Amino acid sequence: MEAEEQYLERGEPVDAGVLSGEQVEVPAEGQHTAAGWYTAFVFPCQPQPLYRATQEYASSSAACPNTNFLKGLKWSPDGACLLTASDDNWLRLYDLPQDVATAAVLQHPDTLPPEEQAEAAEAAAGASTSGSSCSAAGGAGPDNLAPALRMHAGETVYDYCWYSRMSALDPVSCCLASTARGHPIQLWDACSGEPRATYRGYNDADEPTAAYSMAFSPDGGRLLGGYNRSIYVFDVTRPGRDYKRIVTHKRKNPESITGIVSCMAWSPAGDVFAAGTYTGGLGVYDGRTYELLLLLSGTKGGLTQLLFSADGNYLYTGARQDPHMLCWDVRHTYAALYSMERPTAHTNQRVQFDIEPAGRHLLTGGCDGAVLVYDLSSGQLVDRRQVAADTVNGVGFHPTLGLLATASGERGHNVLGHVRAA
Structure with missing residues (x-):
């Protein structure tokens, strides 16, 4: 059987594909889906792209003088939408295509075996110069995924996330948050693309300051904002500057985490949350x-x-300039259980990882254009697949279907201001 998988391919294209492998249905423990089941993958699998979007990220703008590229992606909690951010300071929302179950498989050179990539690239170039369109067998083919909404963040996007209780069946819950340089946290309407509210943080000098990271609580009532040596807790129903401040670092106090709070995550039960900093602090x-x-x-x-x-018992962490992802048992240990390697030792990019809904495998990107799959029961690498020509910085499993989206790209120098070519 085939397990479908979706790709947001490289900073240049946004591709989607299918994993050719066994697909088994297992009960969704602790999850409440429409059918009460979800897809579990059996690796290794061969990726087969379904959708892509390249030209959307190839436009030149003053905000992106060199090259534009994707900076990760996130599925909505109900799986109806996919959200991306890019270096041109735009957030883009993609609706899940209705024909995803019957979509034709695309042939993209980056997903072919290495010995076939050069031949496919030459065939695509030849078709382009002759004026003919790329076929599914000969080249990358035209874009077949277009954004439903575009939201301009104004400045460099630091972080973005979906409202944790978002459901397409309830328009009031359809919203997402973003934070950008020099701007307060912005709550966006995911149906219209218009701003709904702002949450403003202030520093010790009573000057407005931007959050570097965000996380909605599982019940949707609170929004955490990560700042320099502080976490601000906002009541989602009360926008403005009303918040509770948690000081994460105090002088002469070794029991604290120093630096800018760069990432946060709630446990599924909402009883605890983790916070990490750019200095490597983790609490x-x-x-x-x-x-x-x-x-x-x-x-x-x-x-x-x-x-x-x-189940909230284990915490997985990833860092920049660090080739190791770590697994921690937060119940009774102060040391990592094991580490998983990825090629991120020389990049400052945020390189995402995600865990499949079945909870068995973790999938991550890296700077070599491949996605790596680890078995979480042992921490062993079980699959590696090439999906792009440069850094794969975003991966995300669909919450209920057998789909996986990936985003890739990196900053380059192109006088035309387009996305880097393969």
């Missing part, structure tokens, strides 16, 4: 009292992503 906090419960150390680079397992 686990009580979700009710906001007290520091656990201080973890061992990461070498600045933390860029945290993710809890479905």
Whole structure:
């Protein structure tokens, strides 16, 4: 059987594909989906792209003088939409295509075996110069995925996330948040693309300051904002500058995490949350009292992503300038259980990872254009697939279907201001 998988391919294209592999249905423990089931993948699998969008990220603008590229992606909680951010300071929302179950497989050179990539690229170039369109067998083919909404963040996007209770069946819940340089946290309407509200943080000098990271609580009632040596807790129903401040670092206090809070994550139950900093500090906090419960150390680079397992017992971390992703048992250990390697030792980009809904595998990008799949029961690498020509910085499993989206790209120098070519 085939398990469908979707790709947002490279900073230049946005592609989607299908994983050719076994697909088994298992009960969704702790999850409440429409059918009560979800897809579990059996790796290794061969990716087969379904959708792509290239030209959307190839436009030149003053905000992006060199090259434009994607900066990650995130599925909505109900799986109806896909959200991306890019270096041109725009957020783009893609609706899940209605024909996803019957979509034709695209042939993209980056997903072919290495020995076939050069031949496919030459065939695509020949078709382009002769004026003919690329066929599914000979080249990348035309874009077949267009954004439903575009939202301009104004400045460099630091972070973005979906409202945790978002459902396409309830328009009031259809919203997302973003934070950008020099701007307050902005709440956007995911149906119209218009701003709904702002949440403003201020520093010790009573000057407005931007959040570097965000995380909605699982119940949707609170929004955490990560600032320099502080976490601000906003009541979602009360926009403005009303917030509770949690000081994450105090002088002469070793029991704290120093630096800018660069990433945060709630446990599925909402009883605790984790916060990481660009200095490598990592702490686990009580979700009710906001007290520091656990201080973890061992990461070498600045933390860029945290993710809890479905049962909330394990925490997975990834960092920039660090080739190791770590697994922590937050119940009774101060040391990492094991590490998983990826090619991110020499990049400052946020390189995303995600855990499949079945909870068995973790998939991550890297700077070599490949996606790596690890078995979380052992921490062993079980699959590696080439999907792009440069950094794969975004990956995301669909919450209920067998789809996976990937985004890739990196900053380059192109006088035309287009996305880097393969």
